[in-house]
Amino acid sequence: MAEVTLAHGAGGGAMQELIEECFLKAFGDLPLEEKEDQARFNLAELGAQGGELAFTTDSFVVSPLRFPGGDIGKLAVCGTLNDLAVGGARPLYLSAAFILEEGLALEELHAQVASMAQAAREAGVSIVTGDTKVVERGQADKLFITTTGIGVIPKGLALSIASARPGDKVLVTGPIGDHGAAVMLAREELGLAGDLESDCANLYPLLAPVLAQCPGVRAIRDATRGGLAAVLTEMAAASQVGIALEESALPVRSQVKALCELLGLEPLLLANEGMAALVVAPEQAELALALLREHPLGRQAALVGGVRAEMPGRLWLGTAYGGQRLLELPYGLQLPRIC
Amino acid sequence: MTLEDFRDPGRVRVLLGAIRQEAEPLAQRLGRPLQIMEVCGGHTHAIFRFGLDQLLPKSIEFIHGPGCPVCVLPVAAVDQALALAERGLVLASFGDPMRVPGTHMSLLEAKAKGMDVRILYSPLDALALARKEPGRQFVFFSIGFDTTMPAAACSLLAAAREGLGNLRFLCHHIRLMPTLEALLTAGELRLDGFVGPGHVATVIGAGAFAPVAARHGKPLVIAGFEPVDFLQALYQLLLQLKEGRCAIENAYGRVVSEAGNLAAQAAIAQAFEEGVDAEWRGLGLVPGSGVRVREAFRDWDAAPLLAFDTLPQRRPEPCQCSQVLIGRLKPNQCPHFGKGCSPQHPLGALMVSTEGACAAYHQYKEAIHG
Numbered sequence: 001m002a003e004v005t006l007a008h009g010a011g012g013g014a015m016q017e018l019i020e021e022c023f024l025k026a027f028g029d030l031p032l033e034e035k036e037d038q039a040r041f042n043l044a045e046l047g048a049q050g051g052e053l054a055f056t057t058d059s060f061v062v063s064p065l066r067f068p069g070g071d072i073g074k075l076a077v078c079g080t081l082n083d084l085a086v087g088g089a090r091p092l093y094l095s096a097a098f099i100l101e102e103g104l105a106l107e108e109l110h111a112q113v114a115s116m117a118q119a120a121r122e123a124g125v126s127i128v129t130g131d132t133k134v135v136e137r138g139q140a141d142k143l144f145i146t147t148t149g150i151g152v153i154p155k156g157l158a159l160s161i162a163s164a165r166p167g168d169k170v171l172v173t174g175p176i177g178d179h180g181a182a183v184m185l186a187r188e189e190l191g192l193a194g195d196l197e198s199d200c201a202n203l204y205p206l207l208a209p210v211l212a213q214c215p216g217v218r219a220i221r222d223a224t225r226g227g228l229a230a231v232l233t234e235m236a237a238a239s240q241v242g243i244a245l246e247e248s249a250l251p252v253r254s255q256v257k258a259l260c261e262l263l264g265l266e267p268l269l270l271a272n273e274g275m276a277a278l279v280v281a282p283e284q285a286e287l288a289l290a291l292l293r294e295h296p297l298g299r300q301a302a303l304v305g306g307v308r309a310e311m312p313g314r315l316w317l318g319t320a321y322g323g324q325r326l327l328e329l330p331y332g333l334q335l336p337r338i339c
Numbered sequence: 340m341t342l343e344d345f346r347d348p349g350r351v352r353v354l355l356g357a358i359r360q361e362a363e364p365l366a367q368r369l370g371r372p373l374q375i376m377e378v379c380g381g382h383t384h385a386i387f388r389f390g391l392d393q394l395l396p397k398s399i400e401f402i403h404g405p406g407c408p409v410c411v412l413p414v415a416a417v418d419q420a421l422a423l424a425e426r427g428l429v430l431a432s433f434g435d436p437m438r439v440p441g442t443h444m445s446l447l448e449a450k451a452k453g454m455d456v457r458i459l460y461s462p463l464d465a466l467a468l469a470r471k472e473p474g475r476q477f478v479f480f481s482i483g484f485d486t487t488m489p490a491a492a493c494s495l496l497a498a499a500r501e502g503l504g505n506l507r508f509l510c511h512h513i514r515l516m517p518t519l520e521a522l523l524t525a526g527e528l529r530l531d532g533f534v535g536p537g538h539v540a541t542v543i544g545a546g547a548f549a550p551v552a553a554r555h556g557k558p559l560v561i562a563g564f565e566p567v568d569f570l571q572a573l574y575q576l577l578l579q580l581k582e583g584r585c586a587i588e589n590a591y592g593r594v595v596s597e598a599g600n601l602a603a604q605a606a607i608a609q610a611f612e613e614g615v616d617a618e619w620r621g622l623g624l625v626p627g628s629g630v631r632v633r634e635a636f637r638d639w640d641a642a643p644l645l646a647f648d649t650l651p652q653r654r655p656e657p658c659q660c661s662q663v664l665i666g667r668l669k670p671n672q673c674p675h676f677g678k679g680c681s682p683q684h685p686l687g688a689l690m691v692s693t694e695g696a697c698a699a700y701h702q703y704k705e706a707i708h709g
Binding site (some may be wrong): 263 | 342346348351353355387388389390391392394434435437438460511566673682702703
């Protein structure tokens, strides 16, 4: 089976062949085909679409490369699109940089690039520039992808995690912890079987109608690494408010619950790749929830808590029995417990 | 019955009401709050996780016992594991001990420095690793109470049966009963009764706790880890105190039998020799609480790899973990709590594991109660 070799990163014929055969064939869109060292945009056209340019970048290093519900290629596109979408930006263009480990099967690379192309096409964005490096075996884990995205924020929209106010409501767009749990199950060393899928998805089509119709949306964050607890703690700190969640209102799939029980993990700290938390002015919370539920990705959207004046910077959970517990971020990784 | 039944708010409310009703007059009669020790860290965790600490009456005070294997793991054990990893052996470990501080570093820090430390979910995974990579020498860092011993024993026996030459076990298992007896004999505890450890009881059986009531005169009720389980056991304990009875009761009958898991006990007996004096972090030497790999399985024992001169010196513990472990201090009464010692930078073992009393206080309680 053909594999990536150091020659593919050496700038010569092998690299040209890889670019032509793999990246250009898959991504196909101009101006990538023009093979300049940069993509070029017409400023007037961009400016006509909104008031601000949004610009973001993210690196993807997931292992294994394929997991139920997605793969690193889809993740690399959706993850960056979502970082634009939660700022209210309509995503337009992506760059993609690849770090390939010597020995990676070319078939795997082609599959991941095809997956990226499909995710980008479905989202209506173009991958317009990129880079490829090959490192020696052992210096990377098969394939790392960095994507950078550009989008345009409509005039008048100013989402900010510092804008939550006491009385606001907290919504989530879907079940909690699916991605983290699915990736954990996909790792062979766990030796568990399960039918969980990552929630990996582009959130813009779900969020756009809410943003268009609910000016009371104050802040959105996609709950990736660190999970829902991390993004809400960030919001609480940035806005100097407390955030209270109701445990019974949180949508968590029974499979995720079971996995967490088994390993002693907390679903609120598991990563998601297609779920966001919204802070919405109280009078528009119901409308926002209804709009989210109209979209297939938001069927299980839920109102899960509220913003409080007390305990600024803190996130806590109301238990089903009327007790409370404070949620603190773990310092590092969540580690499975033995008993 | 499903898991949800054991978390049912209706049942929890009924039990809380019944507990309140029994606890108040008992505390009045004693002229002080009732002192109940939950031996197992899993119960400490459940109490805070479900917010039960705020719902139970002030007339019950919990003493968080020594039952978290990570919290009582001595520095020397971590140092031994690190010494083996430093020699180029692959150290396979549960997730829990990864952050426990050794003399110079933790296993997690060792991993970052390039030592081959792998996190496993079961000792059986160590077998699989050793089979898959026959060219590497593996050591499984085998820790835990009676709960994790059966899986470790079965893995060791399987390795021996297969003649697997590249897997050894660094055995730091400890047994709970000798420790309970040591605590009770020390006479420093003013306890009214015990909520017994459900997981340990699954292995050793309810009958194994008989000396707690018979010899030491303390009632003990074995509990599961869901809110209904725990509160049911607590209620039964209060009834015993009210009626002046002192018995071992089993409120976790769906899992725990009188004799325990005989197959598990047989595997433990075959692989390990009991009655070894063992060092516990916070408690010091607990006679007869440890085990070692039987001589017959010397080839699968990592202990002979450790020459005496590599064993590190004991150093004084900076925290007052021992006082917390025997119930003389509440975690937040320790002068280091939340200041020098936090889950991010633990000084003492009780802050390391999420089941440690200090970490549980820090994570769930302190900020809400101020």
